[in-house]
Structures are given as structure tokens and as C-alpha cells.
Amino acid sequence: MIDDRAWKRCAEFHGHVCGGLAIGFQAARYAADLLGRQFSKDEELVCIAENDACGVDAIQVMLGCSVGKGNLLFHMRGKEAYSFYDRESGRSFRLLLNDLPEGVEDTMEYFLSSDYKDLFTVKEARPFPRPAELFRSYRCACCGEMTGENWIRLVNGEYRCLDCIEEYDRFNV
Ligand SMILES: [Zn+2]
Ligand SMILES: [Zn+2]
Numbered sequence: 001m002i003d004d005r006a007w008k009r010c011a012e013f014h015g016h017v018c019g020g021l022a023i024g025f026q027a028a029r030y031a032a033d034l035l036g037r038q039f040s041k042d043e044e045l046v047c048i049a050e051n052d053a054c055g056v057d058a059i060q061v062m063l064g065c066s067v068g069k070g071n072l073l074f075h076m077r078g079k080e081a082y083s084f085y086d087r088e089s090g091r092s093f094r095l096l097l098n099d100l101p102e103g104v105e106d107t108m109e110y111f112l113s114s115d116y117k118d119l120f121t122v123k124e125a126r127p128f129p130r131p132a133e134l135f136r137s138y139r140c141a142c143c144g145e146m147t148g149e150n151w152i153r154l155v156n157g158e159y160r161c162l163d164c165i166e167e168y169d170r171f172n173v
């Protein structure tokens with residue numbers, strides 16, 4: 001059975017209810033079950049999502065893995081897959097959404113009424129990401145705005161931010 005209050009909180013945050021939100025909701029519940037913990041106040045829980053669709057909103061609400069805290073990261077592969085890491089216990093795993101059975105018409109209803117253990121395959125987590133680095137800042141000679149050196153290019157000997165350069169790619173005509 002789903003926890004109605006939790007689902008409502010996800011819907012409020014996301015703005016509507018949909019099948020994608022239900023996937024993230026069930027992934028978050030499964031992860032909490034496997035890890036034996038709930039909401040992450042700090043950064044003890046880390047999630048790497050392989051898509052940036054509706055489901056990640058439920059993960060933010062349910063588990064406290066959020067963009068702003070830096071414990072929700074994106075490894076964009078367009079897959080319905082989420083790796084979770086518990087920094088305290090060292091446990092980690094990846095939840096990959098199983099194929100839908102044929103004939104499912106209302107995906108949201110299907111995801112919400114299924115046992116989350118039947119919805120996902122538990123796999124090995126992706127490698128844990130490198131720690132965030134601090135970069136020196138430089139001023140773009142074109143727009144005058146500051147940005148980190150990882151996002152700076154040299155154009156005619158001047159620093160440029162990525163919005164002020166033209167990409168040079170001879171294979172992309
Ligand atoms: Zn949605
Ligand atoms: Zn610029």
C-alpha cells in the first residue's frame with residue numbers, strides 16, 4: 001500500500017501527478033527499505049539519477065537527495081535508473097526499472113499499485129563520483145561575467161565563457 005501523505009507531498013512539490021513521479025516515488029521507497037533509513041538531512045545519502053525527468057522530484061522529496069545539497073547528481077543516459085549510496089554504512093546499489101508488462105494502460109496506477117520490489121531490478125551501483133572541486137574564477141572578456149576555470153576557453157588569447165564562444169567542430173557541418 002502506498003503512503004498517501006508521502007505521495008501527496010511529492011505531488012505538491014512536482015505540481016501534478018504522473019507515471020514518472022510514481023516511478024521515482026517507488027524507487028525512493030525501495031531505496032529507503034534497502035538502506036533502512038528515510039530522509040537524508042545532510043549528505044549521508046547520495047543519488048545518481050540517469051535521467052532528469054519527473055521521477056527525480058519524488059526522490060528529492062522522499063529522500064532529501066537534492067540538487068542544492070549536491071547529493072543528487074545526474075549521469076544522463078536517458079534510463080529509468082537510480083544509484084543510491086549510504087555514506088555511513090557504505091551500502092550502495094542501482095535500481096533499474098523493469099519493462100512494463102504488456103497491456104498496462106494507466107502507468108501511474110500500475111506503478112503505485114505494484115510492490116516496489118517487483119518494479120525494479122537491483123544492480124551494482126555506478127562508481128561513486130569524485131568529490132566536488134573548487135575552481136579558480138576568471139572574467140569572460142566578452143560578457144564580463146565571472147566563471148570557474150573549468151568553463152573557460154581561450155579565444156585569441158582572451159578568456160571566454162562557454163556562452164561566448166563558437167564551437168569548432170569540423171565533423172559537425
Ligand atoms: Zn510529471
Ligand atoms: Zn561570456
